[in-house]
Amino acid sequence: MKRNRPKYMQIIDAAVVVIAEKGYHQAQVSKIAKQAGVADGTIYLYFRNKEDILISLFQEKMGNFIELIEGKIAGKTTAVEKLLMLVESHLEWVAGDSHLAIVTQLELRQSNKDLRLKINDVLKGYLKLIDKIVVEGIERDEFRKNLDVRLARQMIFGTIDETVTTWVMSDAKYDLLSLAGPLHQMLVNGCGYQTAGN
Amino acid sequence: MKRNRPKYMQIIDAAVVVIAEKGYHQAQVSKIAKQAGVADGTIYLYFRNKEDILISLFQEKMGNFIELIEGKIAGKTTAVEKLLMLVESHLEWVAGDSHLAIVTQLELRQSNKDLRLKINDVLKGYLKLIDKIVVEGIERDEFRKNLDVRLARQMIFGTIDETVTTWVMSDAKYDLLSLAGPLHQMLVNGCGYQTAGN
Amino acid sequence: MKRNRPKYMQIIDAAVVVIAEKGYHQAQVSKIAKQAGVADGTIYLYFRNKEDILISLFQEKMGNFIELIEGKIAGKTTAVEKLLMLVESHLEWVAGDSHLAIVTQLELRQSNKDLRLKINDVLKGYLKLIDKIVVEGIERDEFRKNLDVRLARQMIFGTIDETVTTWVMSDAKYDLLSLAGPLHQMLVNGCGYQTAGN
Amino acid sequence: MKRNRPKYMQIIDAAVVVIAEKGYHQAQVSKIAKQAGVADGTIYLYFRNKEDILISLFQEKMGNFIELIEGKIAGKTTAVEKLLMLVESHLEWVAGDSHLAIVTQLELRQSNKDLRLKINDVLKGYLKLIDKIVVEGIERDEFRKNLDVRLARQMIFGTIDETVTTWVMSDAKYDLLSLAGPLHQMLVNGCGYQTAGN
DNA sequence: TATGAATGAGTGTTCATTCAT
DNA sequence: AATGAATGAACACTCATTCAT
Known part of the structure; x- marks a missing residue:
C-alpha cells in the first residue's frame, strides 16, 4: 500500500486511460493491470480494492x-x-x-x-x-x-x-x-x- | 408495447418509487415488477428492455x-x-x-x-x-x-x-x-x- | 427457495456425486449444476449459497x-x-x-x-x-x-x-x-x- | 531444507500458533512467516511447500x-x-x-x-x-x-x-x-x- | 395478455510460490 | 542464507431476458 512507489501512479494513469477509452463499466481490474503493465495481483499491493x-x-x-x-x-x-x-x-x-x-x-x-x-x-x-x-x-x-x-x-x-x-x-x-x-x-x-x- | 394502456404508467411509476427508495443499482426489474403488481415477464410487453x-x-x-x-x-x-x-x-x-x-x-x-x-x-x-x-x-x-x-x-x-x-x-x-x-x-x-x- | 420441488433433491444428489468423485475443493457450483442438468443460476432458486x-x-x-x-x-x-x-x-x-x-x-x-x-x-x-x-x-x-x-x-x-x-x-x-x-x-x-x- | 537448523522448529511452532489462533483457512504462509519472524521466501528454504x-x-x-x-x-x-x-x-x-x-x-x-x-x-x-x-x-x-x-x-x-x-x-x-x-x-x-x- | 421458472454470461480478489537482489 | 515484491490462476453469485404454459 505504499503510495510513493512508481507503480502507484502508473496504475492510476492506466486506470484513467482504460476508463476513458472503454468506459466505467468496462474498466475491469484486469484491463487496468494490463494497461499498467503489471499483474492483476500487483494492483492489490497498492490499492485496497477497485x-x-x-x-x-x-x-x-x-x-x-x-x-x-x-x-x-x-x-x-x-x-x-x-x-x-x-x-x-x-x-x-x-x-x-x-x-x-x-x-x-x-x-x-x-x-x-x-x-x-x-x-x-x-x-x-x-x-x-x-x-x-x-x-x-x-x-x-x-x-x-x-x-x-x-x-x-x-x-x-x-x-x-x-x-x-x-x-x-x-x-x-x-x-x-x-x-x-x-x-x-x-x-x-x-x-x-x-x-x-x- | 402499447403505451396507452394503464399498466404502462403503472410500471413507470413503480420504477420511480423503487429507484428513489433503493437506488439505481438496486432497482432490479423484478423489484419494479413487484412494486407495479405485475409479473416480471409482463414488463417486456410494455418495454423493450430495462x-x-x-x-x-x-x-x-x-x-x-x-x-x-x-x-x-x-x-x-x-x-x-x-x-x-x-x-x-x-x-x-x-x-x-x-x-x-x-x-x-x-x-x-x-x-x-x-x-x-x-x-x-x-x-x-x-x-x-x-x-x-x-x-x-x-x-x-x-x-x-x-x-x-x-x-x-x-x-x-x-x-x-x-x-x-x-x-x-x-x-x-x-x-x-x-x-x-x-x-x-x-x-x-x-x-x-x-x-x-x- | 421451494424445497419440495423435484429440482431441490436433484441438485442435492448432484452435489453428492460431484463431491464424492471430485472432492470437496473441486466441487464448484458450476460442476454441481452441470451434473444436476440445470443452469448455474437455477441453483440459487433453491439454495441461498453454496x-x-x-x-x-x-x-x-x-x-x-x-x-x-x-x-x-x-x-x-x-x-x-x-x-x-x-x-x-x-x-x-x-x-x-x-x-x-x-x-x-x-x-x-x-x-x-x-x-x-x-x-x-x-x-x-x-x-x-x-x-x-x-x-x-x-x-x-x-x-x-x-x-x-x-x-x-x-x-x-x-x-x-x-x-x-x-x-x-x-x-x-x-x-x-x-x-x-x-x-x-x-x-x-x-x-x-x-x-x-x- | 536442513531440518536441524533452528529456524525449522521456529517455523513449525509459528504454524501451530497461527493455525490455532486464526484457523486453518486463515493460516496463510505470509502470516506464519511473520509469526516466525522470517521472510515469506525463507519458509521455502526449509519446506517444499505449505x-x-x-x-x-x-x-x-x-x-x-x-x-x-x-x-x-x-x-x-x-x-x-x-x-x-x-x-x-x-x-x-x-x-x-x-x-x-x-x-x-x-x-x-x-x-x-x-x-x-x-x-x-x-x-x-x-x-x-x-x-x-x-x-x-x-x-x-x-x-x-x-x-x-x-x-x-x-x-x-x-x-x-x-x-x-x-x-x-x-x-x-x-x-x-x-x-x-x-x-x-x-x-x-x-x-x-x-x-x-x- | 399474463405469468414466473429457468437461463448463463461476466469479474473482483486472494495467496502459494518464485526469483532477482 | 535471506529477502519480499511480483505473479496469475481460479470461482461464487446476480439479474436482465426468454418462452412454454
Whole structure:
C-alpha cells in the first residue's frame, strides 16, 4: 500500500486511460493491470480494492488541480481576477488532458453512491476555494452586498461544470479555452459586478 | 408495447418509487415488477428492455414538465419574467415530488453513457426553451447584445441543476422555493440585465 | 427457495456425486449444476449459497437416516437390541451409498468452521438418540449403574465413526456389514454388559 | 531444507500458533512467516511447500508424543495398565498444549484428502502401538480371545479421539484428565476385561 | 395478455510460490 | 542464507431476458 512507489501512479494513469477509452463499466481490474503493465495481483499491493483505485485517482488528480489553482490565485488581487484565473485554469486543465476530462466529467459519475460521496469530499476543497473568492468579492465591494454565497458558488461551479460536460460530450469539437472570457463575464455579472461593456 | 394502456404508467411509476427508495443499482426489474403488481415477464410487453423503462420514465415525466412550463411562460411578456417563471416552476416541480427529484437528479445519472445520451435528447427540449428565452431577452434589449446564447443556456441550466442537486443531496433540509428569487436575480444579472438593487 | 420441488433433491444428489468423485475443493457450483442438468443460476432458486447446498445435503440425508433408525429402534425392547439395530443400520446406510459415505465421512469434514458447526447441529439429533439408548440401558440394569452417559455416547459414536472412516479410506475393500456383530459386542461390553462368551 | 537448523522448529511452532489462533483457512504462509519472524521466501528454504509445513508439524509433534508414550508404557506389565497409561498420557498431552490440541483435533482435519492421507501415515505409528497392547492383552488372557484387534484399535482410538474433539470444541470447559479413569474402564470392558465393580 | 421458472454470461480478489537482489 | 515484491490462476453469485404454459 505504499503510495510513493512508481507503480502507484502508473496504475492510476492506466486506470484513467482504460476508463476513458472503454468506459466505467468496462474498466475491469484486469484491463487496468494490463494497461499498467503489471499483474492483476500487483494492483492489490497498492490499492485496497477497485473502488480505492478510483477514489485515489480522483484525489490525486483533483487534489493536484486544487493546489495548482490555489497557487495561481494567490498572485491575484481582486476577486474578479481570481475568478478569471480559476475559470481559465479549470478549462485549461480539462482541455489539456482529454482522457482525464472524460473520466471525471462522464465516467466516474456512474459510480455507486458510496464512491460518489467520497468524490464529493474531494470536491469540497474546490467548492471552499470558490466560496472564499465570493466572500472576498463581497467584502471588497466587487460583488453585490446581498449576494447569497452558497447560491453564487452553485452558479459558478454549476456553470463551469455544465460547460465542460457539454464540451466533453461533444467530443471536444470546439475550442474550450476561448470560452473562458465570456464565461467569466457572465459569472461576475451574476455576482453583481458591473462590467464595462454592459 | 402499447403505451396507452394503464399498466404502462403503472410500471413507470413503480420504477420511480423503487429507484428513489433503493437506488439505481438496486432497482432490479423484478423489484419494479413487484412494486407495479405485475409479473416480471409482463414488463417486456410494455418495454423493450430495462433501459427503455428508464428512458420512457424520463420522457414522460420531463416531457410533461416541459409542456407545463411552456404553457406558463406563454402568459409572460418579458424574458426576465419568463426566466423567473421557469426557475420557480423548476424548483416547484422538484420540491413537489421528492421521489422524482431523487431519481432524476441523483440516481439516473449513474446510468451508462448510452442511456445518458438518450436522456440528453429529452433534455434538449428543455434547453431549447431556455435558448428561446435568452434569444428573446437579447432581442428585446433586456440582456447583453454580445451574450453567448449557448453559454447563457449552460449557466442557466447548470446553475439550476447544481442548486437542485445540492438540495436533494442534503436530504431536502432547507426550503428550496425561497431560493427562486435570488437565483433568478443572479441569472439575469449574468445575462447582463441590470436589476434595481445593483 | 421451494424445497419440495423435484429440482431441490436433484441438485442435492448432484452435489453428492460431484463431491464424492471430485472432492470437496473441486466441487464448484458450476460442476454441481452441470451434473444436476440445470443452469448455474437455477441453483440459487433453491439454495441461498453454496454452503446452503452442503448443509441441506447433510440435513436431508442424515435427517432421513435418523428418522429411519428411530423407527427401527422403536420395535426393540432392550437397550442392547436397540444398540445392535443402530450399529447395523449405520453400517448398512454407509455401505449402501458409497458416494454419500465418502461425502459425509471424508469430504464434508474439510469444510470451514461455520459449516462444521451447522453440521454438528444435525449430528446432535443422532447423539441424543444414542444418549437415550444408553440411559435406558442403565435404567433397565443392562449397563453399569455408574456408566458416564456422555463418555458412553462418545465411545459408541467415536467407535462407529472411526470404523466407517477407516473402511471408506480403504476404498471399501472389505465387508463392512459383517463387523456389526463384533462391534456391537465391544460397545455393550464397554457399557458394562456381560455377554455370554465372555 | 536442513531440518536441524533452528529456524525449522521456529517455523513449525509459528504454524501451530497461527493455525490455532486464526484457523486453518486463515493460516496463510505470509502470516506464519511473520509469526516466525522470517521472510515469506525463507519458509521455502526449509519446506517444499505449505503442505510440507503441516505434515512436518504433525510428524514432529505426534512423533514426539508416540516416543513419549512408548517409554512410559515400557515400565508397565499388564495390557490394562499399559492402556491406562496410554489414555492418561493422551489426555495429558492434549490438555497440556491447547494450541496443539486445536490444531490436531480441529483445524488440520479441514485439510484436503492428500494431506489427510499423509497425516494418517504418521498416525499409523500410534495405531500400531495400540495394536501391540491389544494383542498383548489377548495373549495374556486379559482380553477376550476372540477380540478383533482392528476393531478394538478403532474403538480405542475412535473413543479417545471423539472424547478429545468434543472437549476441544467445548472450549475446554471441563476437566479432561478426570475422564481418564472412566474412559479406561469402558475401553478395557469393551475388550472383554472384567473390572471389579461390574 | 399474463405469468414466473429457468437461463448463463461476466469479474473482483486472494495467496502459494518464485526469483532477482 | 535471506529477502519480499511480483505473479496469475481460479470461482461464487446476480439479474436482465426468454418462452412454454
